[in-house]
Amino acid sequence: MLLDIHNLVQRFGTTTVLDGLALQTGDVRALVLVGPSGGGKSTLLRILAGLDVPVAGSVAFDGEQLPRDEPALREYRRTVGTVFQAYNLFPHLTALENLLMPLIHVHGLSQSEARARVREPLERFGLADHAHKRPAELSGGQKQRIAILRALVVQPKRLFLDEPTSALDPEMTAEVLEMIGELKELGTQFVLVTHEMGFARRAADEVAFVGDGRVLAHGPPAEIIDRSDVPRVRSFFARILS
Amino acid sequence: MPRWLAHTIVVILFAALIALAFSRVDYAWNWAGVWEYRQKFLQGFGVTVALSLASLVASTLIGIVAAVLLGSKNVMLEAVGRVYVELIRGTPLLVQLLLGFYVVASAVGLENRYVVGVLVLALFSGAYMAEIFRGGLAAIPQTQRDSARAIGLTPWQSLRLVILPQAVRLVLPAVAGQFVSLIKDSSLLSVIAVSEFTLAAQEVNSFTYSTLESYLPLAAGYLLLTLPLSALSRLLERRYRYEM
Numbered sequence: 358m359l360l361d362i363h364n365l366v367q368r369f370g371t372t373t374v375l376d377g378l379a380l381q382t383g384d385v386r387a388l389v390l391v392g393p394s395g396g397g398k399s400t401l402l403r404i405l406a407g408l409d410v411p412v413a414g415s416v417a418f419d420g421e422q423l424p425r426d427e428p429a430l431r432e433y434r435r436t437v438g439t440v441f442q443a444y445n446l447f448p449h450l451t452a453l454e455n456l457l458m459p460l461i462h463v464h465g466l467s468q469s470e471a472r473a474r475v476r477e478p479l480e481r482f483g484l485a486d487h488a489h490k491r492p493a494e495l496s497g498g499q500k501q502r503i504a505i506l507r508a509l510v511v512q513p514k515r516l517f518l519d520e521p522t523s524a525l526d527p528e529m530t531a532e533v534l535e536m537i538g539e540l541k542e543l544g545t546q547f548v549l550v551t552h553e554m555g556f557a558r559r560a561a562d563e564v565a566f567v568g569d570g571r572v573l574a575h576g577p578p579a580e581i582i583d584r585s586d587v588p589r590v591r592s593f594f595a596r597i598l599s
Numbered sequence: 600m601p602r603w604l605a606h607t608i609v610v611i612l613f614a615a616l617i618a619l620a621f622s623r624v625d626y627a628w629n630w631a632g633v634w635e636y637r638q639k640f641l642q643g644f645g646v647t648v649a650l651s652l653a654s655l656v657a658s659t660l661i662g663i664v665a666a667v668l669l670g671s672k673n674v675m676l677e678a679v680g681r682v683y684v685e686l687i688r689g690t691p692l693l694v695q696l697l698l699g700f701y702v703v704a705s706a707v708g709l710e711n712r713y714v715v716g717v718l719v720l721a722l723f724s725g726a727y728m729a730e731i732f733r734g735g736l737a738a739i740p741q742t743q744r745d746s747a748r749a750i751g752l753t754p755w756q757s758l759r760l761v762i763l764p765q766a767v768r769l770v771l772p773a774v775a776g777q778f779v780s781l782i783k784d785s786s787l788l789s790v791i792a793v794s795e796f797t798l799a800a801q802e803v804n805s806f807t808y809s810t811l812e813s814y815l816p817l818a819a820g821y822l823l824l825t826l827p828l829s830a831l832s833r834l835l836e837r838r839y840r841y842e843m
Contacts, residue, residue: 409750433765435751444742459750464758491841507750566708 358418358515358546359384359544365414367570374400375411376570385562387541392567393593398550399519401567405548406517407434408479409445415424420516424565435463438508443524445504446492452503453479453488459511473511482506483537500537515546522553533559552597558582565567566590621811622836629809631817635706636803640661643799644744649783650717651824652794657721660780662728669733687726694788695719716788724781731777734769736762768839775832779825786821796820 360382360478367375371516375397382388390398403409404522405416407423407430410521416423446455453475460471461474479485482502492500501521509517518537534556537549541560557564558579566574573583582598585591653697668680687695699719700712709715718816739762746758797817 406749408745425700431748431753432752434749439747439749440745441742441749445746447746447761447765448742449768458760459752462756463751493841504746505686511750 362419363415366412368412374570377570380565380575382563383595386546387560388548389557389561389564390567391557391564396568397570398567402517403521403549406437406439411567436514438513439503440504440508440521442520448492451489452490454502456507456510478506478510496529497525498532501533505536505582518547518549520550554582612687630812632807633803633809633812639799639803640816643796644738644793646794647785647796650785653717654720654724654781655778656725658728661721661725662732663825664723665729666732671804684726687723690725692784695723696787710792712793716791716793724777727777731770731773738769739765745834771836772832779828782824783821806833
């Protein structure tokens, strides 16, 4: 995917969170956004995912501009998938019902068509045995993996993942990252916000450092994480990687 | 020990204690006198049931409307909701009944004390329902709404498939409690001479001077209404629990 962002501005009340952010990527499969808390990564992701409308600026994926009106944005959201840090799944439904819901209620599949579609992904990622459980009965890692599956089964153009492992312990974090890595091998495009630098180094095609509402550095992962010549970026990684 | 057995034993012990207390008091029981008025009791009970049901439904609707107002981004609408809730929750039901019937209803020309009674009761309970509903909605994490939007659900679909199912489960205990309170509060309608259960007991007492024999059945009658409601609520809570 080619991502083209120009002069993106986002404000909440009187606070400016994105301050004329610009980014032009190459044709990447995996774009990873990193940076300090409050720097604007999640805000940016929400705009890219079609959840929020920026105050100003433009975003285009593969040449297609993101709409600004809600009905069109809703149509856009139906073509992509988003996974948040926690509380993705609907707790009153089983894992399976969570997966079926977008297929049946948004994409118009019948019950049997929907069930057929989710069978293979559930088996492939080892979650078939857990399908009849409610989220409360699942581990954090299982919940996040089901949430990723729910985003996947609608066959989205790309996935947006906002710190999907930040609420998980190391073992479950590895579980989820493994799945995301596997998805990348299978050809899924995604934009990922994460603090997992090891994974970013391995899996990202390009990394963008978002801080103070702007992209402060952008390029191949090794260049940004290990060898950045932007002082702010350098000191960030020096501190967290030590 | 099974729970029902423990409950039964405690109730029997309690009843035995009461019976013991009364056996020591030199009280001339006059159940026969009160039994003559059983028709009156039954009619009063029926009126209480009808009033409670009507107020239950009305207060739930009012509560929903008020909850929507309270959550509105429109300053004026939110103000209407907030003033309503604060006024009603800050004054006694008795005061609202007296003002409602003798002042407001007279001014408006509404003479039917039953209708006024139901309205006042519904407005009273509705204010508490509004806060219960607000609390329930607020307890649902924002990510739930985000996830619903992210999937591409319309606002109406989000409400129907995601928000309401969770909100109903969250507020069920509190709403059941409010229903029980409503049934008991309906006894206050006796002050505007609505011929419900409590007024019936008061009248029988004034005819027979048999206070305990008039008021004990009254208590039993209310328990007959409130206990099944509590039990039903606990049953529904257990069935629909999903443990966030």
